[in-house]
Amino acid sequence: IPLAAVGAFWGLLIFDKPMCMPALMGMILLAGTIVNNSILLLDFILNARKKGLSREEAIVQSVKVRTRPILMTASSTVIGLTPLVFEMAVGLERLSPLGIVAAAGLILGTFLTMIIIPVIYASIDDLGKRFKRSEPAKITGMIILAFFSFFLMPGQSSFAVTNADRVKQKITALKSSSVSLKKNNTLKEPQSKQAESGTAKKKTGSIPLDKRKNFSKKPVSRYSKNNIKVFTFKEAIEYAIKHSPDIKESTANIEKAKGGKVKVRAGLLPQISLSSSYTSYQKEHIIVPGISGTEQRFDNNVISNKAEASLLITDFGRSFYAFKSAKNSYLVATKSSERKKEVVIYTTANMYFNIVSLDKLIVSFRALRRGVAELQRRITQSLKEGKSARIDLLKVNVRLAEIDDDIARLESQREYLLGALSQEIGYKGSIETHGSLELFNIKADELSQSEEFNKALEHREDLAGYKYLVKSSYFGLKSSKRAYLPEVKAFGGAGEFAGFSGGARFSGNDRWEDDYWAGVKVSLPIFDSGLREGDILKAKGNYDFNKAHKYKILLGVYKDVSKSLADIESSSKRIDFAKTSKEEAKEALRLEKLKYKEGKGVINDVLDAEAALRKADYLYYSAVSDYNTSVLELYLSEGLLFESYNLLISEESAKAISSINKRGGNDE
Template sequence: MQTHKRGLGRFSALLVALALAGCATAPDYRPPRPDVPAAFKEAQGGNWKVAEPAEAGHRGQWWKIFGDPVLDEMQARAEQANQDLKAAAARLAQARARLGEARADLYPGVGVGAGPTRQRPSPASRGLPADASTSASTLWRAQAAVSYEVDLFGRIASAVEAASAAAEQGEALLRSVQLALQADVAHAYFLVRELDAGQQLYEGTVALRERTLALIQRRYDEGDISELDLARARTELASARSEALDIARQRAAAEHALAILLGEVPANFSLPPRPLGRLMVSVPPGLPSALLERRPDIAAAERAMAAANARVGLAQAAFFPRLELTGALGYESAQLSDLFNWSSRTFILGPLVGTMLTLPLFDGGRRDASVAAARAAYEEEVAKYRQTVLNAFREVEDNLAHLRILREQYEAQDQAVESAARAARLSQIQYREGSVSYLDVIDADRSVLQQRRMATRLDGELARSAVNLIRALGGGWESTPAPAPTAAQTLRMEQAS
């Protein structure tokens, strides 16, 4: 009895030693530290300030800084019905389900079964002569089987860690898709409003040139001017009408694109015209170090690194033994009617087929190749992470520069519009006095139209650059990022729609 206890004690000590040794199979995860500047280059010397978290600040609904209720409604509709967002939510649900699959290996598996076995033993197994005959018999079994793999060397733990990181990556990717959708909706909305401003400008231009043509026609009828001026006036009117139709065509396409983002059929969607005005918004860029925490694509890249690192441990665990404990408890009988009698009970400890402790000795280098592939995949994810961080800083710097230069460009453009308008008024006066030709009037009017059209484009460019900067910063600039909708919430939206 004491010998038996000492044997069990030694076996238990061996299992503990193997389990402790398994802690070293998975590599420690140490995410790389990217080179982060102390401040954004393009924010220096401007009107920017370091972000100061405030309870009254926007919690993810960054588009409300534009103060446009229609845009607010567009964002809410896109959140409910956009199909790309629902697909991202479904991908997150898949990742979470795979995490559940990996975690299931941490627990014993239990199954039940019943059925007959028909067999005839050999004479040798019964100690009979070789020419002796044996009869076939049927054995009925009804039993519950239990199996459990002891995670000696972290194989299951590495698989769970990899699946958990992949699920967290899916959450970050969902937030990234959500942020991209919000930015795309704002882009499309401001483009439609910019084209509305262009249409308004050309409607005024067409009306002005219609009046001018009527004046030229009257002067031509009176014999004061030649037919050349009349032809030029008609050309300018037709050109303005053509350009107005071109803007109408662009607006229709932009409105259709916005409808798709909202998850609606373009035929059922219409946005009343409302020209875009000048938006003077201030977006504090904050500190570059906060960018690593706020950008969902950076978070997704970091979680991809963590998953790849865990898969290295999973590949390395294949070099170590696997211990699987199995057993069965139930009934067996030669007669079906006696199967559930108390005397028919039976049990077995250990595998019915195979071995309890397995260790492959030679596989032609398969495990070495798996470890090498896992390590290479990890290095790939590290490179992707570093590149994602670099791209993030570039996007922020680009949009900071755009906004800074756009503000300076506004001043120059306002002067250009004012000067062109004055030149047009002077040319009209001089033409009526006969000191200049009608060609000078046309050139002056074209210049006014061109400069005002450029001003409307700058309005749209400023709005889009502000949206791009907020997207590059990872959304709102609050202290705690707004949580993305869970997969279950988004899928419920889909079921309700």
């Protein structure tokens, strides 16, 4: 109805008719007519959806099928109202507003109804779907949908009743589905236990293996294989160097600094410009340039074409030092970009090693779980035979739950690291790693702290960058101080000029006059309210800050090298200790299982040995990951990571790298 009312008001405006009683009668007639179009559309959409069509298909079919009948009905009505609209009916001229309102509203309302009504229906349907997340919200959404549908389709009481019935049906379905879900989720006890106790429910007991989540197999990813990109270590590093957002930002900073250098350098070179102008004044008082004094005249229209050039003769070093400052800023951006590559390589490699380490740890925990699950099976069988206590089975079940929880936490951590790695290397999508965890064959006792520190002083790109940054701020300070000195520029040019007055027509080449000029300009600001002094103070503060920060970075280099060497030594010892603990825990678990099997041991000792082996595995793989991270940190602190990563991925270095399987054994 509101859509048709818009057409009605436009009709009255076009035909210049007032809003009177016949017009209001036409509104009533229009409301009763236009609403049928909405009823026809929505009735077809609802019937089509009941037959199984989707919402979009039902809407399209409704518009296709109902367009012709709606247009035929509207056209016949408009044609019938034509005599009233154009005042062709004798004696009924005063009813012309009635026909105009009905016809104009029907024309516009019909076309808008075909477009707007399906959109409104789809919007209300989407609103109802948003309330389907919980049972109360779902019921509320259906009530709102029925409420709006009732007012959008007057006279369609059957539809309102249908919606009410549909709400009741959905409430019943929700209740039945929730009851069935609770029944399906109830973990049943083995039949053997039910038969043993003679009751359907047990207060204690184990969860059958077929009901447990199987962690012995690799979980299926939520992504299909077609959507996952598998990266080896080499591919991940190379992809990060090409696509990492951080590296792209540093490359953009290089271009930005290069642009600043070119801009400052341009001030030291000649400047040439071409210009054309036309100026018109109300009064004739303009002297045309290029005309000698005896032939000079006053005009109010002047045309000029000029070519001008200027060259800085001297500003006593201000522009020169500004250029040197910009040049050093460009070198700073270059060194920062090189350092950023090393940081990205370090972050990528560290994440990759952590993911592979988690893979090894998850596989180890799954192997332990299979052993505990086998122990559970044996205890269950012994319990049937009356040879074991029920408390032993309960303890094994608790330990299985603990292992499952540990594996779930490790897998969650792995998924998080995969997402972080994807972001770090700049890949849009899901990724997966492929490769084994390997150790650098570096001995901590062969590393000299002084030698490694000297390497860092020689190769650290960020340290060299801060040297250039200090130089840049120093030259900037010198440039600011020379702002008190004068500036001398030479300039010159050539041009042609023409002028004419009033209504005189400009024609012919005889009106153009040529002229040439050259000169020298000396400028010196006398008073600037402290502007130059502020620039000098700012430049001096920047210079002092960069000097202090350079010294801070130098101290940080020494700290990073020392920490990396200490971490390498510490993690190497942890690897050896964890390896020994792992072998001892493995042997202890084997012996405790044999003792328990022969009836000479208790289940607590078996579970304690299993926990010790699990802890030893965790410590070992954590130490391996920390060792690799420490080596990467050493290369990063020395500024050699960009070169060293090639050693990591080269085939020639395979002999220099020992596999974790050789150092820690292959438990899997």
